[in-house]
Amino acid sequence: MPDYRAYIVGRDGRFQGFEVIEAADDDEAVDAARKFVDGHDVEVWHLDRKIAVLSHE
Structure with missing residues (x-):
């Protein structure tokens, strides 16, 4: 995985x-990663590739 x-x-x-x-x-x-969005934005990465930006708003 x-x-x-x-x-x-x-x-x-x-x-x-x-x-x-x-x-x-x-x-x-x-x-x-959605569970880490708690008043902060979260960026999801795989190695050097940005997968998504999850906004707290």
Whole structure:
């Protein structure tokens, strides 16, 4: 299974941290990353490829 990362984005636009997500594909990774959207935007990445940006609004 490919490893994805969900990066938590602060109000200043900088990454505050990340969570590793194991998912079979991009769609599954985005679905799993939705739980980290809690007042912050989240960017989902696979290696050097940005998959999605999940907005907290």
